[in-house]
Each structure stands twice: as structure tokens, then as C-alpha cells.
Amino acid sequence: MAELDSIAAEARERVESIGAADLLIGLPACASGESLETVASGLRSAFPKTVLVYPPAAIPGVNRNGDESAPDARVQLLPYPFVPVERRDGRVQPDDLRSVFLIGQKLGTRSCAVLNSDIDSSTPAALRALLEPVLNQGFDLAVPYYARRKFDGLINSAAVYPLTRALYGKRVHYPMAQDLACSARLVGWCLQPASSRPVPLSWMTVNAVCAGLQVCQVSLGLAPPPKDTADLSAVLASVLGSLFQDLDRNVMFWQRSRGSQAVRTFGQLEAAPEESPAVDVRKMIDAFHLGCRDLMEIWAAVLSPATLMELRKLAKIPPDQFRLPDDVWVRLVYDFALGYRQRVMNRDHLLRAMTPAYLAWVASFALEVQDAGPRQVEARLERLCLAFEAQKPYLVSRWRWPDRFNP
Known part of the structure; x- marks a missing residue:
């Protein structure tokens, strides 16, 4: 069980007052009270006792004691100091993931989800789709499977997907998941005791596969537009650097892995629009x-x-x-x-x-x-x-x- 002093001091009292929860959803990219309410209203009727963790600086004045408009108090709110926006590189931050996992383990949740994409009207449905395989189908990690236009996501197409597939033997088309749902079992594996070597959280798909846990992908329509891609060299160095860094830690696994196998896909993959940005x-x-x-x-x-x-x-x-x-x-x-x-x-x-x-x-x-x-x-x-x-x-x-x- 995670120690309470591992959680940011400003959130400890609130975590203790909540006591226990069924689901924990981290929203590090949430930027407004309206976005928070979009998620809360979409989950209120679907899941019992859900906690939404959001960055308080982006949403001043939101009631920190929970969603009092809900008569059954199914949705609780928890402000948390996520990594500031100016220090983000468009990808989910390992420190944010670890914070969500620590809080989820402390609250005894069945699943933790993290949504790093921008929030819109489709977000609650996407969260429900990601959570379903983890809560009811026995999977430990659910990640999105996006429809792709011809020239979208080319770093993923050129290197990330084929490399992780060849090394780790699973055909997870978007292994660098920004939105994901994890089981309590995967959360516990990632939060191994401090006496052991800390588990890096940059590549949750790789972690789950190397742990021998069950991974699936969920069709969620067209991929969200990438963030902060002006400096291609910086993006390439950041993405491949974190992937290459894991190779030493996982060497015994990937050197024994042979071939690749498909993972289960939930939902029907939508056809992407034909138009695609021109390539010079x-x-x-x-x-x-x-x-x-x-x-x-x-x-x-x-x-x-x-x-x-x-x-x-x-x-x-x-x-x-x-x-x-x-x-x-x-x-x-x-x-x-x-x-x-x-x-x-x-x-x-x-x-x-x-x-x-x-x-x-x-x-x-x-x-x-x-x-x-x-x-x-x-x-x-x-x-x-x-x-x-x-x-x-x-x-x-x-x-x-x-x-x-x-x-």
C-alpha cells in the first residue's frame, strides 16, 4: 500500500477524507471547470464512487469537496499539483502517472485512468470505452487504437510501433499511449517497494507486456492532433530517448521474444478521412x-x-x-x-x-x-x-x- 507521505502534501487531507473509491481518473491536461464538469457528468451515472484528479491552478474556484450537485455523490473532486503545462512536452508525464497511481492505490481503486488529451464532448464515452475492458473483461491495460490518415503520426509509424512490436512481441499500434486505463494489478506492479529498482512509467504498454499482464486496445476514432511538434529534432530525441532507455532494463525480455502476436481490439476501427496534410x-x-x-x-x-x-x-x-x-x-x-x-x-x-x-x-x-x-x-x-x-x-x-x- 502506498504511504500517504508519498503523495503531495496539499492533497493528503483530501485523500484521507475520501477514504476509498472505485475508480480514479487523472486529468492533468484539464484546463477549465467546464471540461471537468463534462467528464463528471458523463461518468456520474456509469460508475460508483469515482474520483477526478485535476490541476487546481487551471480551475480556480471549483469546489474541492466534490460534486455536490450529484445527489448520490458518485463523483469526488481532488485538486492535485500536476506537472505545470509549461514543463510538458505534449506527452503524459511519468511523475503525473506515479501520483495518480499512488492516490489510486491509497484509495483502493479497481482501476486508474489517465487522460492527457484535450477534453471535449466525446471524452466521457472514450473513458467508458477504455475502462470497460479493465473493469469487466480482465485486462490490465487498455490503450487507444486510432484511425490514421496517411501522413499522421509518422514517428509512430516509422519507428515506435514497429520497434516495440519487434522487441516486445505485441501488436499494440499506439504503444506511446497518452490516454490509458490500468488495473489495480498493473498499478501495484508499477509501484513496487522502494527497495527494488523503480519502474519507469514512460512506456506503460512496455511495462504491462514485460510484467506478463493483459493488454488490449480500444478504437477511439481519429487521433487527436499532436502538441508541440514545431521542433522535430526535440520530439524525436524525447520519444526515442525514453524508448531506448528502457532497453537495458528489459533486455532479458526482448532478447527472448520471438515474432509478434495481435492483441485484442475493442470496437470497430473507423475509416480516417481521405484528406491528409501535404508533405513537402x-x-x-x-x-x-x-x-x-x-x-x-x-x-x-x-x-x-x-x-x-x-x-x-x-x-x-x-x-x-x-x-x-x-x-x-x-x-x-x-x-x-x-x-x-x-x-x-x-x-x-x-x-x-x-x-x-x-x-x-x-x-x-x-x-x-x-x-x-x-x-x-x-x-x-x-x-x-x-x-x-x-x-x-x-x-x-x-x-x-x-x-x-x-x-
Whole structure:
């Protein structure tokens, strides 16, 4: 059981006064009293004794003693000092997750959910959909499965999904979940005693899979727009850095994992709108050429000679024929994961240097699927995922014998 002194001091008295609850829902991105009421009214009739945890600075004047308008007092309110908005990077913060889990464990909840997306009229239905598999179907983690337009979420499509699928063996299409529902069992696993090694909470999907717990995905329509994506290099370094950081901790799991299996999906995946933002392929290819000119020394410190040679060849291809082969891209991602582990240079600097190569992948993908329909796009991305799985022995060999295996 979580100790009360692990919870922020300003919330302890309120937690003690609530005493016990069935559900705890963290709303770190909640920005108004209207948003809070949208969630409360949508859950009031569905779940008994729910606690909503929200940032008080964003909602001054909300009654901190709960929702007195509800005659059965099913919804209780709990102000909590979440990570301030100015320190967020658009992703759910591990400190926020840990706070929600600590409070949920203290209150003895059956499930904890966290919603990091903006709140609108569809939010209560999405929360109910995420909670249903955890509360009534025996799952330990439910994450969204979004409909995707052709050029949406390309960091996820290019690296995050295929890499986590190949490493951990589960086909969770959006493993970097911003909204999620967790069972008490998963919460307890994440809050292991202080004497053991703390469990990082950046990748809850990875945590659940490595713990041998049950993971599912829930269709929730079109993905919300990304936040704070102006600095692509910073986003790429943040996302891949946190993913690569977990590899050492989970090495015994992912080196034994073979192939991949589908996870259960609840709901019908909606068709995404056909229109998709235009992609400036020429600008991306120019950025790749600039990287080949200015970053070759950094790339040479991390990439295998064969991968480096393929990038040099790619730089000479005319723009209309520009294609980055899957096996080259996969080995490049694996090489950067190894370089991150070996600390060949400052880690943030290393991952930012990957940006031109990532833009080369995006340009190649955009040219290849520019006239493709949704099914062809999905088939193309499935081939990429299979390439990550097929090339996994390359990563394992270089991880185990970095000096002996360098093709």
C-alpha cells in the first residue's frame, strides 16, 4: 500500500477524507471547470464512487469537496499539483502517472485512468470505452487504437510501433499511449517497494507486456492532433530517448521474444478521412542531403559501415526515384539504439542527429504511397514491421558483441 507521505502534501487531507473509491481518473491536461464538469457528468451515472484528479491552478474556484450537485455523490473532486503545462512536452508525464497511481492505490481503486488529451464532448464515452475492458473483461491495460490518415503520426509509424512490436512481441499500434486505463494489478506492479529498482512509467504498454499482464486496445476514432511538434529534432530525441532507455532494463525480455502476436481490439476501427496534410518531399530530401554533408562524422560513430554506405548511395539518387529500403532504415534505427546504449556521444545530440535520416524515411514513404488508398498504406506499414522483426537478430548480435559484430 502506498504511504500517504508519498503523495503531495496539499492533497493528503483530501485523500484521507475520501477514504476509498472505485475508480480514479487523472486529468492533468484539464484546463477549465467546464471540461471537468463534462467528464463528471458523463461518468456520474456509469460508475460508483469515482474520483477526478485535476490541476487546481487551471480551475480556480471549483469546489474541492466534490460534486455536490450529484445527489448520490458518485463523483469526488481532488485538486492535485500536476506537472505545470509549461514543463510538458505534449506527452503524459511519468511523475503525473506515479501520483495518480499512488492516490489510486491509497484509495483502493479497481482501476486508474489517465487522460492527457484535450477534453471535449466525446471524452466521457472514450473513458467508458477504455475502462470497460479493465473493469469487466480482465485486462490490465487498455490503450487507444486510432484511425490514421496517411501522413499522421509518422514517428509512430516509422519507428515506435514497429520497434516495440519487434522487441516486445505485441501488436499494440499506439504503444506511446497518452490516454490509458490500468488495473489495480498493473498499478501495484508499477509501484513496487522502494527497495527494488523503480519502474519507469514512460512506456506503460512496455511495462504491462514485460510484467506478463493483459493488454488490449480500444478504437477511439481519429487521433487527436499532436502538441508541440514545431521542433522535430526535440520530439524525436524525447520519444526515442525514453524508448531506448528502457532497453537495458528489459533486455532479458526482448532478447527472448520471438515474432509478434495481435492483441485484442475493442470496437470497430473507423475509416480516417481521405484528406491528409501535404508533405513537402523536396524539403525533406534537401534536409537529408544537408545531414549527409554536415553529420557524416556523427553517423560514422554510430552506424555500421554497410548502413553508412547505403546512405551515401541514397544521397546520389534523383528526387523522383528517392527510396530508402526497409532493411537500411531498420538497421539505422537499431544502430542508433546501440549508440544510445554505448553513449558514443551526448545522447540528446546523438538522437537529434537522426532527424535527417528520419526525414529521408518520410520522403521515401510519401513518394511510395502518394497515390495509395488506406489498405495499401496499411499493407506498406505492415511490411516495414515485418522488416523490423526479421532484422531483430542484427540488434541482438550487436548488443551482445558490439566489438565483434559490426557488418
